[in-house]
Amino acid sequence: xxxAITTRSFGDIVAGACRDGRLVVQPRMGMxxxxxxxxxxxxxxxxxxxxxxxxxxDSYTRIGASAEAAEAVALGMELNGYPLVAHDxxxxxxxxxxxxxxxxxxxxxxGSPCPEPIVAALxxxxxxxxxxxxxxxxxxYSRMPLETATANWARSCxxxxxxxxxxVEPHLESFGGCMLGQLCPPGLxxxxxxxxxxxxxxxxVHSVSLSYAQQTNAEQDREAVAALHRLAGELLPDxxxxxxxxxxxxxxxxxxxxxxxxxxxxxxxxxxTGAARLIVKTAAEAYRIPSIAENVAALxxxxxAAADERLAPVPGEPADTGIYAEARSLVDAVRxxxxxxxxxxxxxxxxxxxxxxxxxxxxxxxxxxxxxxxxGWLHWSRTGSMPIAETLRPVSRTELTAAGLLDALSFVxxxxxEAGRTELPTTPGASAGALAEPNQARSRTPMLPxxxxxxxxxxxxxxTRQHLASPTTAAVLTIQSRMLAAVRTFLSQHxxxxxxxxxIGPVTDPGARGAKQVDxxxxxxxxxxxxxxxxxxxxSLTMFDKIYCIAPNVRLEPLDxxxxxxxxxxxxxxxxxMAGASREQAMRLIEDLLGYLVGxxxxxxxxxxxxxxxxxAALGELLAGPFGRRSHTEAVATLRELGHSQNPDAEIDWxxxxxxxxxxxxxxxxxxxxxxxxxxxxxxxPQRPGYLxxxxxxxxxxxxxxxxxxxxxxxxxxxxxxMRETGExxxxxGWYLDMVRDGIPASAGFGIGVERLTRYLAGLDSVWxxxxxxxxPGVVSP
Amino acid sequence: MAAEPAGxxxxxxxxxxxxxxxxxxxxxxxxxxxxxxxxxxxxxxxALEELxxxxxxxxxxxxxxxxxxxxxxxxxxxxxVSTVNGHGMRDGTQLIxxxxxxxxxxxxxxxxxxxxxxxxxAGLASSARLxxxxxxxxxxxxxGTAALRSLPALVRAGRQL
Numbered sequence: 035x036x037x038a039i040t041t042r043s044f045g046d047i048v049a050g051a052c053r054d055g056r057l058v059v060q061p062r063m064g065m066x067x068x069x070x071x072x073x074x075x076x077x078x079x080x081x082x083x084x085x086x087x088x089x090x091x092d093s094y095t096r097i098g099a100s101a102e103a104a105e106a107v108a109l110g111m112e113l114n115g116y117p118l119v120a121h122d123x124x125x126x127x128x129x130x131x132x133x134x135x136x137x138x139x140x141x142x143x144x145g146s147p148c149p150e151p152i153v154a155a156l157x158x159x160x161x162x163x164x165x166x167x168x169x170x171x172x173x174x175y176s177r178m179p180l181e182t183a184t185a186n187w188a189r190s191c192x193x194x195x196x197x198x199x200x201x202v203e204p205h206l207e208s209f210g211g212c213m214l215g216q217l218c219p220p221g222l223x224x225x226x227x228x229x230x231x232x233x234x235x236x237x238x239v240h241s242v243s244l245s246y247a248q249q250t251n252a253e254q255d256r257e258a259v260a261a262l263h264r265l266a267g268e269l270l271p272d273x274x275x276x277x278x279x280x281x282x283x284x285x286x287x288x289x290x291x292x293x294x295x296x297x298x299x300x301x302x303x304x305x306x307t308g309a310a311r312l313i314v315k316t317a318a319e320a321y322r323i324p325s326i327a328e329n330v331a332a333l334x335x336x337x338x339a340a341a342d343e344r345l346a347p348v349p350g351e352p353a354d355t356g357i358y359a360e361a362r363s364l365v366d367a368v369r370x371x372x373x374x375x376x377x378x379x380x381x382x383x384x385x386x387x388x389x390x391x392x393x394x395x396x397x398x399x400x401x402x403x404x405x406x407x408x409x410g411w412l413h414w415s416r417t418g419s420m421p422i423a424e425t426l427r428p429v430s431r432t433e434l435t436a437a438g439l440l441d442a443l444s445f446v447x448x449x450x451x452e453a454g455r456t457e458l459p460t461t462p463g464a465s466a467g468a469l470a471e472p473n474q475a476r477s478r479t480p481m482l483p484x485x486x487x488x489x490x491x492x493x494x495x496x497x498t499r500q501h502l503a504s505p506t507t508a509a510v511l512t513i514q515s516r517m518l519a520a521v522r523t524f525l526s527q528h529x530x531x532x533x534x535x536x537x538i539g540p541v542t543d544p545g546a547r548g549a550k551q552v553d554x555x556x557x558x559x560x561x562x563x564x565x566x567x568x569x570x571x572x573x574s575l576t577m578f579d580k581i582y583c584i585a586p587n588v589r590l591e592p593l594d595x596x597x598x599x600x601x602x603x604x605x606x607x608x609x610x611x612m613a614g615a616s617r618e619q620a621m622r623l624i625e626d627l628l629g630y631l632v633g634x635x636x637x638x639x640x641x642x643x644x645x646x647x648x649x650x651a652a653l654g655e656l657l658a659g660p661f662g663r664r665s666h667t668e669a670v671a672t673l674r675e676l677g678h679s680q681n682p683d684a685e686i687d688w689x690x691x692x693x694x695x696x697x698x699x700x701x702x703x704x705x706x707x708x709x710x711x712x713x714x715x716x717x718x719x720p721q722r723p724g725y726l727x728x729x730x731x732x733x734x735x736x737x738x739x740x741x742x743x744x745x746x747x748x749x750x751x752x753x754x755x756x757m758r759e760t761g762e763x764x765x766x767x768g769w770y771l772d773m774v775r776d777g778i779p780a781s782a783g784f785g786i787g788v789e790r791l792t793r794y795l796a797g798l799d800s801v802w803x804x805x806x807x808x809x810x811p812g813v814v815s816p
Numbered sequence: 817m818a819a820e821p822a823g824x825x826x827x828x829x830x831x832x833x834x835x836x837x838x839x840x841x842x843x844x845x846x847x848x849x850x851x852x853x854x855x856x857x858x859x860x861x862x863a864l865e866e867l868x869x870x871x872x873x874x875x876x877x878x879x880x881x882x883x884x885x886x887x888x889x890x891x892x893x894x895x896x897v898s899t900v901n902g903h904g905m906r907d908g909t910q911l912i913x914x915x916x917x918x919x920x921x922x923x924x925x926x927x928x929x930x931x932x933x934x935x936x937x938a939g940l941a942s943s944a945r946l947x948x949x950x951x952x953x954x955x956x957x958x959x960g961t962a963a964l965r966s967l968p969a970l971v972r973a974g975r976q977l
Contacts, residue, residue, distance in 0.1 A: 176877070177876070177877050392854070392855075392858045393854075394873055394874075394875030395875060436859050436860075436863035436866055439858065439859055500931075
């Protein structure tokens, strides 16, 4: 049974858009569940862009492990793509019903060196466009002999060509211009793309596309795509062809701005070079598989960048550095080996006429090497046996070293992130990109086996997997876990009850330092994520005299905190509140609590501290009795003596706080902040109006604030007055003021930042190292 | 999982002196059967070549039988197994057990490193398990290039036993 074919030929649709001056944009989407796959396709179709749909298949289907794929489907297991072969026809028909349209085709993407079952399944589902190639889907990701893959691809092309009898021209794209994603010089990419398309053509497929993956220099890319155009025009005169560009496939920028710029550059390249189609990527790519919405945002951003570029002045012809000549000589040399393109390709690799640098497949000669120059141009350092004339491409003596390899692999990420960082702030939501083909994205990932612990100056976390796999992270979080266990033991021994407090509520701590609150929709009401537990802590004292909780807080800190090493947009606090207590009692409790927990973790985890290289003696200081106390007024005077212009009426600024903590060898309390610097709940000193009965605990050695606390306002009239002074609207605080009006106890309490305390104990350079899934302000994170 | 740009926090290693080939070891670089990553293998090859060794790189997804066949054929001084996909404990153990079952490879120095899934408090025990299964050394991610420089000493020590 075959489903009715509902679209025109993929090639015709793309050619039509190209004639109309519209760039076709395409995601790399592949979802395991038919329902999600369908939603992804519909969202792609509805995007404000000229789009075509993508179904990317899972790794089991890719390697022909049909039993495993079928078992996964039967058990409802999540796969890293859509298992086209394992699903029955009705399921796929359900995915596609109402999705396919006259101008909306769907391409199957897979990465398989043995694609016959896939081609059969896509034809049965009424589809007729796919991609890959005998070389590009064999060498990078498999150990299958090239000869076997070539035979498989020949049969698959023959099968696909049969679709023509139904009245639709089938389409096949070569992935040859994307070999390994990185570090393959453009001449070879162009040649492979052309050669695979010639192979398709020889096996009866008349509509093809030639790929090229954006590399590391925009000018070189422009020349390469021009060369691809010229060669295709010369060598595929009897085929319907277009060029498809891939947004950069290597290590992606980690900032939204950097990812945006990279995608914009890809869209510009497509327009300038006359590429008809662009495969996009998203900012989320550096961290995880993007959501449907992120894919759509990337498609729309690319379409909009392309539309803008059409209005820009047309740049001159790219300079000719010899890419065309190099590609042409490679293609000619291969074609001269055998009239059958498949046999010619096999011979070419055997003789090293084609030799992909850094490709470890047994059938690749492995005698060529490449490097990046400072401007990101890709060059050969060794051409092995490839017929590349020295006059065309002088071979540099610059050999890529192991260190150079790392630099080269991260060149684009660094370049675009650095540019992006200077452009902060931007709108993270408006960022660019697309879904990775999960199976292939993995293979392109540079993961290095013997790296050292994260560099200390880094303000941005590494990728999630690397961070979680790091022995440093494990040691740090082990310390954190024991620390929290010690907190619970200590507080419960001292008569405190742990109360689980809300994460959302109609109102939250207004804060003072410019952090933004996060709104959520709570059944039509605007609720907040908690910035602190203060309101609930005070209210809970009507139930217990001594309470605590360890709870998450969300504060969208200003972007200048990205570089302070001690702010996270999401963090946790050990929040303690005691009815009837004074500020001095609260400070003493902190001294005792810290002394206890430091003693515990040092005794229990000597190996972890040693692994982190933490000077345990510095921590021992915490055990050595009470901490010093100095007032805000004194601190301002000290800072001014140091030439730091601290506002006497405000919170100590971050630089000032760091300076103060750098002066000390032991933590100290900073007390009596001026009224304007803190929230309404810190109690005003009746003996010294204008100053608060509050404190911060500042860690030594430059680690800065660990903890904030105070005696609390609890009188209704005083709270209303303080709210008005701080510019808060009391009407927002309905439930809290109701509680206060009926009476809440006087109290004192504090909140200790869990990640900051962990950072201090472990001696870390950045607070994000103390979180398994850190959210550094302004950085898009899992 | 999306691409993780791991390894970019690698410190810039100092330029390693290029030694003459004569003093170098003959080293097989390989990974385990389930791991299709290659940039880690490329990095190791370059780093070891820079230290003056000759490297035969077996590439991704290498079945144990191929590692054994290569070792029997070329009789390397050392085998370096690098794996980053998290199956290093399981696949690495299987690999080394099969290698050690070959009498002529019983004394061959074999080390393993990478993201072995042995981080965390259980790490030392797991690492000890890999060693007791037959590896001569186990390097978790984070060992640094010093580990690479220590390999010749490890091979010499093995020869004296």
